[in-house]
């Protein structure tokens with residue numbers, strides 16, 4: 001018999017999230033607490049503050065998610081919780097909550113890899129979103145967020161091959177660090193995106209890291225260094241039109257690389273279904289250019305809606321549901337890990353230099 005409802009918890013970074021999904025992967029409720037204002041004064045996430053805030057948010061969010069979905073504990077049949085990769089203190093808060101619920105309610109527990117959550121997010125359903133009917137395994141997933149930049153062949157659920165990853169900064173990190181340099185707020189990706197829409201994309205020439213290399217890896221640290229050097233030429237505070245041009249040019253360098261690597265991944269694998277997910281997939285220029293690529297190359301490119309792109313517990317719930325359905329169970333001695341486990345992904349020898 002399938003699961004009626006499962007409750008899922010995500011606390012791997014700075015967002016606290018709890019979701020209830022049904023046995024069809026249909027989202028009943030997702031409740032979130034965002035900590036941006038806590039970390040903004042520091043221009044980045046302070047791990048200790050993140051875990052402290054998770055401890056305050058987690059129990060009220062569990063109650064709120066149940067209330068919002070009108071699902072009672074009697075109908076919850078499993079618990080899914082992110083236990084890797086992420087900030088150890090943050091993961092601990094979610095895991096302890098998950099274990100306590102599993103133990104006290106006598107429910108099966110399953111620990112989920114956060115990146116697997118991003119990978120399956122485009123397959124979630126709710127009252128206003130469903131993936132296109134013809135979108136199915138295998139597909140390519142480009143995961144672009146504050147902590148990750150990876151290209152993954154999603155062969156089927158649970159069978160993932162990493163074919164490209166960042167060698168240094170994540171793409172979201174590249175946006176956030178640039179936003180800090182230019183004097184915008186945190187997190188900066190969305191602000192860079194907004195300013196870029198009014199700027200000139202070819203005003204400044206930023207390096208495209210690893211653009212011409214045959215492999216599918218990414219590098220964004222040279223871009224940040226180039227921005228740092230360029231900014232020494234200008235008097236602070238920068239005027240608005242200069243900021244707009246800088247943002248447009250910088251954003252174009254990131255988007256160019258992401259699009260080029262998707263294109264190369266399609267050529268290498270022959271897979272023409274692509275899901276772009278993670279916070280950076282909200283970027284309007286990335287979406288625009290991905291659409292152009294899709295049209296020129298006859299690809300199917302999908303994005304989950306923003307609420308499922310950024311960190312959220314619904315995606316953890318879907319991965320959890322499918323793992324529980326397969327009979328997987330985690331014991332109450334389940335731990336947390338800052339990195340993925342070796343069994344989570346295989347790595348392609350596909351595209352070495």
Ligand code: KG4
Nearest residue numbers: 145146147172189190193279280283310311
């Ligand atoms: O997936 P996410 O919410 O959290 C992580 O797992 O990191 O992604 C957050 C990242 C941040 O770096 C943020 O600046 C970036 O996504 N981001 C954007 C945009 N919206 C969010 N980057 C570029 N353009 C955007 N519109």
Ligand code: ZN
Nearest residue numbers: 114118145311
């Ligand atoms: Zn994430």
